[in-house]
Amino acid sequence: MIRFxxxxxxxxxxxxxxISALVFLLIHAAPGGPLAIYLSNPNVRPxxxxxxxxxxxxxxxxxxxxxxxxxxFAQGDWGYSFSDGRPVGSRIVxxxxxxxxxxxxxxxxxLALTLPAGIIAAVRRGRAFDRITMGLxxxxxxxxxxxxxxxxxxxxxxxxxxxxxSGRTTPGWSGGSGGPGSGGSGGLIGxxxxxxIDHLQHLVLPVTVLAVVQAAAWSxxxxxxMIETLAQPFVLAARARGLPERAVVLRHALxxxxxxxxxxxMVDAALLASGxxxxxxxxxxxxxxxxxxxxxxxxxxxxxxxxxxxxxTTIVIFNVAADAAHALADxxxxxxx
Amino acid sequence: xxxxxxxxxxxxxxxxxxxxxxIAPYPPDRLDLTHRREAPSAAHWFGTDDLGRDxxxxxxxxxxxxxxxxxxxxxxxxxxxxxxxxAAGYAGGAIDAILMRGTDAMLAVPRLPLxxxxxxxxxxxxxxxxVMIGLAGWMETARVVRAEFLTLGTRGFVESAxxxxxxxxxxxxxxxxxxxxxxxxxSLTLAVARGILLESALSFFxxxxxxxxxxxGNMLYQAQATLAxxxxxxxxxxxFILLTTLSVNSVGDRxxxxxxxxxxxxxxxxxxxxxxxxxxxxxx
Numbered sequence: 050m051i052r053f054x055x056x057x058x059x060x061x062x063x064x065x066x067x068i069s070a071l072v073f074l075l076i077h078a079a080p081g082g083p084l085a086i087y088l089s090n091p092n093v094r095p096x097x098x099x100x101x102x103x104x105x106x107x108x109x110x111x112x113x114x115x116x117x118x119x120x121x122f123a124q125g126d127w128g129y130s131f132s133d134g135r136p137v138g139s140r141i142v143x144x145x146x147x148x149x150x151x152x153x154x155x156x157x158x159x160l161a162l163t164l165p166a167g168i169i170a171a172v173r174r175g176r177a178f179d180r181i182t183m184g185l186x187x188x189x190x191x192x193x194x195x196x197x198x199x200x201x202x203x204x205x206x207x208x209x210x211x212x213x214x215s216g217r218t219t220p221g222w223s224g225g226s227g228g229p230g231s232g233g234s235g236g237l238i239g240x241x242x243x244x245x246i247d248h249l250q251h252l253v254l255p256v257t258v259l260a261v262v263q264a265a266a267w268s269x270x271x272x273x274x275m276i277e278t279l280a281q282p283f284v285l286a287a288r289a290r291g292l293p294e295r296a297v298v299l300r301h302a303l304x305x306x307x308x309x310x311x312x313x314x315m316v317d318a319a320l321l322a323s324g325x326x327x328x329x330x331x332x333x334x335x336x337x338x339x340x341x342x343x344x345x346x347x348x349x350x351x352x353x354x355x356x357x358x359x360x361x362t363t364i365v366i367f368n369v370a371a372d373a374a375h376a377l378a379d380x381x382x383x384x385x386x
Numbered sequence: 387x388x389x390x391x392x393x394x395x396x397x398x399x400x401x402x403x404x405x406x407x408x409i410a411p412y413p414p415d416r417l418d419l420t421h422r423r424e425a426p427s428a429a430h431w432f433g434t435d436d437l438g439r440d441x442x443x444x445x446x447x448x449x450x451x452x453x454x455x456x457x458x459x460x461x462x463x464x465x466x467x468x469x470x471x472x473a474a475g476y477a478g479g480a481i482d483a484i485l486m487r488g489t490d491a492m493l494a495v496p497r498l499p500l501x502x503x504x505x506x507x508x509x510x511x512x513x514x515x516x517v518m519i520g521l522a523g524w525m526e527t528a529r530v531v532r533a534e535f536l537t538l539g540t541r542g543f544v545e546s547a548x549x550x551x552x553x554x555x556x557x558x559x560x561x562x563x564x565x566x567x568x569x570x571x572x573s574l575t576l577a578v579a580r581g582i583l584l585e586s587a588l589s590f591f592x593x594x595x596x597x598x599x600x601x602x603g604n605m606l607y608q609a610q611a612t613l614a615x616x617x618x619x620x621x622x623x624x625x626f627i628l629l630t631t632l633s634v635n636s637v638g639d640r641x642x643x644x645x646x647x648x649x650x651x652x653x654x655x656x657x658x659x660x661x662x663x664x665x666x667x668x669x670x
Binding site (some may be wrong): 060063064067068071072075076138169188189190191192195196197199200202203207208214237323326327330331341345348353357358360361364367368 | 420421487488490491492494495496498499500502503504506507583586587592593606609610613614617620621623624625626628631632634635636639
């Protein structure tokens with residue numbers, strides 16, 4: 050088991066090296082390179098750009114630049130944002146809570162939809178529930194998330210006015226009995242409860258988009274995996290021993306079927322945890338995804354590079370973690386590979 | 387074998403895109419400043435935008451861009467995926483190991499952000515956009531082809547062909563590829579849907595297909611600013627993206643479930659979690 054894990058970690062390291070080279074080359078292949086933002090600014094003189102180029106070490110050979118960037122990155126020195134001069138690390142850290150809040154809630158809701166949908170569809174394979182659920186999941190995986198977000202905004206925020214259309218909190222909102230936007234005064238208790246409710250109201254629409262989209266993909270995997278597992282001899286054996294169907298499905302089949310699904314969930318979670326770019330941008334959610342689109346609009350390459358590396362690293366780590374979890378649940382995996 | 391509904395819908399969409407100049411009631415770029423921001427009516431089925439352009443005409447012409455990008459990027463992804471996955475599965479050993487580590491690396495880089503950076507840097511034309519989306523999407527096909535080649539390579543009919551002196555080209559072209567066709571086609575349909583979603587997402591962020599050329603994604607990008615006053619601008623382009631990806635995915639779904647013909651090998655359940663990434667969403 051330990052050897053299996055050690056090998057997976059060792060395999061992940063060269064993977065990260067390849068990814069970092071890929072990301073680095075992409076940014077430096079840009080016309081004007083990382084200084085593109087200054088090249089288009091008429092107030093920056095060419096000699097200033099030359100000075101910056103030397104100061105930032107951009108006149109050195111590419112591999113030297115790559116090496117010093119990688120060494121600094123690994124030590125947590127992610128450079129400074131080109132657009133506001135603050136350290137990239139602190140710009141990223143201040144966005145993490147918002148993203149984790151959104152993603153945590155979305156994954157919880159998505160799993161709450163996935164588990165019953167996937168299990169019941171597999172058990173009642175080919176029957177009405179299965180056909181309807183699978184029809185809905187094809188629609189779900191085909192749904193463009195940004196359009197779904199816009200539709201929810203039109204219906205629930207603009208037409209019905211039930212929910213706020215964007216952001217994480219209402220600016221200037223401090224409780225009271227009115228709806229969002231009424232602002233005004235309120236006692237301390239009103240402030241606390243109003244604040245929490247305001248917060249939750251802002252979560253509903255973006256969480257709906259992410260949860261629906263993820264649950265559609267995940268329940269397809271879970272159904273497929275459950276169908277395969279339910280056809281295994283040990284399930285027949287469990288039924289033959291007279292176990293109640295509930296125990297057969299939940300304790301015997303589900304435990305064995307959940308491994309491959311877990312791998313997908315982990316990778317998606319890693320992807321989302323590094324910023325749901327589309328959803329955060331549609332709902333102006335102040336997380337890592339919005340930071341990415343803001344940095345993209347300003348050609349803030351140091352932030353973009355750090356975010357891309359962060360996402361890829363998280364995906365690789367979560368992949369290894371998923372393998373480990375799978376191997377813990379099913380020791381045959383560690384032996385076979 | 388294939389349920390008719392989705393395939394029929396897809397055929398209609400493709401026909402409508404091809405016949406766009408004949409069907410569209412107005413040219414897609416015709417400005418009509420006396421009929422700006424009009425809600426849907428008999429004269430303008432999907433309304434008009436802030437320059438008085440007919441949204442229905444723009445959706446039809448946008449279909450050409452979206453479908454072309456989706457189909458052609460899937461062709462690029464498929465060709466690169468077959469080449470790389472085929473080489474890995476056929477050669478095995480060190481070549482396989484290197485190619486598959488490269489595939490793993492590509493899969494660990496989030497596709498949409500990577501393409502967004504690349505597209506904002508390069509500001510691609512539509513053909514270049516097709517190549518970029520294709521090159522960001524070969525990994526799933528490569529894994530499917532590799533897995534198929536690896537299992538087929540150990541089968542009796544391939545062994546006997548090899549023993550009979552069949553060369554590499556004959557082994558791959560006659561024995562391996564045709565038998566991997568079903569899995570390959572399924573992965574290509576998924577690539578088409580993914581290509582359409584990626585193009586529209588890139589255009590939605592303003593880095594894909596650039597105005598005045600209409601694409602479903604950049605129509606949504608423009609609609610976003612006036613959601614409160616002109617919601618119809620957001621409705622039609624997104625609905626057409628959904629209809630297209632839905633019909634492509636449904637066709638792919640049916641193909642995946644279809645029994646292989648009598649000349650093909652018996653179907654084998656896809657056990658490995660390597661296959662699992664095939665349905666991966668490009669964006670969330």
